[in-house]
Amino acid sequence: MRGKPTMNDVAIEAVVSLGTVSKVLRGDMTVAAELRERVLGACRSLNYQRNWIAASLRNRQTHTIGIVIPDILNTFYAALVEKLENLASAGGYTIVIVTTGEEPQRALQRINVVKERQVDGVIIIPSVGGSETLASSIGSDMPCVIVDRVAAENPFPSVATDNFDAAYQGAKYLLSLGHRHVAIAANTPRLWNTYQRIAGFERAMIEGKGRADVRIVGMTVEEARISLEALFRERERPTALFTSNNLVTLGAIGALRNCGVNMPREMSLLAFDDFEWLRLLRPAISAINQPVDQIAVEAWRLLSHQIGRRQISNPDVRAAGQLIIRESTAQYVQIGKRAVAR
Amino acid sequence: MRGKPTMNDVAIEAVVSLGTVSKVLRGDMTVAAELRERVLGACRSLNYQRNWIAASLRNRQTHTIGIVIPDILNTFYAALVEKLENLASAGGYTIVIVTTGEEPQRALQRINVVKERQVDGVIIIPSVGGSETLASSIGSDMPCVIVDRVAAENPFPSVATDNFDAAYQGAKYLLSLGHRHVAIAANTPRLWNTYQRIAGFERAMIEGKGRADVRIVGMTVEEARISLEALFRERERPTALFTSNNLVTLGAIGALRNCGVNMPREMSLLAFDDFEWLRLLRPAISAINQPVDQIAVEAWRLLSHQIGRRQISNPDVRAAGQLIIRESTAQYVQIGKRAVAR
């Protein structure tokens, strides 16, 4: 026996058959206690490590799951990955991560890589324009759950924040402060989560008889900043701004600073996505928090149940967002001559 | 042929032997062009996907690398992962990620998981107290590179910022602004990178005849905040603060706010680790940036050369940090009665 010991070496050492060793190691309890001890002892003395690849080839399970994510630097996704890694690890799974950088081409290629790796299942956050091709590239035999950016006609189990409602509540809050002209800065309505956020926002504004200004500002911080600087220089600018995700929030804060717009006196800001830094800015930014923990737990439930071929209840989870009020949102006060919108 | 097509199915379809198919698919050019075409055609028409697990079992390569990281929410590590994923992907590798949460026990367990997964190599950022046991748990046959938290007696190829020099330069800068009493808030000197940062800081302060105040503030944002609030309430507090990493910076900013200490008038702040938010705070925070791109590229070079059994030149890379001056650091001006240190 040169190199690593194999299961066969263990069998010889323990003086049992190869099959018995396999049974013991897989936790099959139909093995006599005495043999089991001999096997375990042999494993220890040989410092045996199971060759997981050989097992996978035979039993068709890799105990690996793929995570397809647009961008790890986005704190929301980083938090999601952190939670998922813990859940997977606790369940004996390991995760392979792949990033798509919001590029549909790359997304397709990366999803294929993950499939070739023969993962047992995959958790996907689609990128812009990626939802359409998902069904065909995933196929129906691969356990899969879609997270966050769930398309309207999505065929897979999914979990996301109830974006419509969260945005609706956010807008209601802004209205309750007296704001009547509020803008929503959204990355792109081609993303379904954003689309829902815009819709919830608009619904609330209509109900509250406010003026809703929908601004599409692009996917990056820089694009958002430039776009919003233009908005802030308009004659009749809104008195409150609602950002559609953390990247846009970043751009908005930059724009506010560059244009010298006082927050919250001249402009209230409500952010979608909460995270540590928002508390530290001055004024601290009010935000709608997405329940990352819950989203991760549900995604894992949905995926592991599919892998285990268990019954899935509630295959489309929508988690409630929570409004966190800090200092960036204030009662609307008419300033000088500028009038409130209509 | 039920289920997925195998290489054998392709061989039958193309009317060649199994071995020939294998050769073509592995890019072995010693196959006649005509056969190659037939094989490729058969693959397409059957929609053949190579079973990578079977290949791995035979050739002992998984084309997978493990990344062991303390915490994905730390932006520095998130950025590192993002870069590494791109490099790995471009090289035909996929990454499995494992987080240790700064817990030595968990680190050990996770490193073992990665090894059992039979990765071709591993990139490790040790956690506190984890460096000591690394050598024995990794073994000498596994390609490995240590990043960022490189121990003094580290036996593996490594890449990190030149922490001593970066901190030295930072302290020199603070001295040049006239500060003579400056504190460094460090998470723990048990981390070698932090240890180096403290040492570089102290060296500069000695040379500049300043008073160096070393404060160990703990690993979390909360601990750092509480610890620094105490510092800010001391009678003879420093006029400038140097934080040892991004988590401590977070705590420092919170403490500054809570204690109502004006920055930079009453206290200059220089952060180790730069990232987007630092620009957006007011005042914008001066920082020492670690060259994440370079670090990732070098780590990948070191790892892939080991995997390919190529010669490794320069196995211990130390990259230069860069000082970015913004608004949080200002010339020291004596305020009222409070005297400069000693």
Place this chain on the structure above:
DNA sequence: CTGAAAGCGCTTACAG
């Protein structure tokens, strides 16, 4: 340049 055969290290029916 091509093919037949052995084997990677396990798991899984199947006998006993």
Place this chain on the structure above:
DNA sequence: CTGAAAGCGCTTACAG
């Protein structure tokens, strides 16, 4: 409850 044998889908010497 235990063991002998076949086989998972490839790669790799080895003949030809």
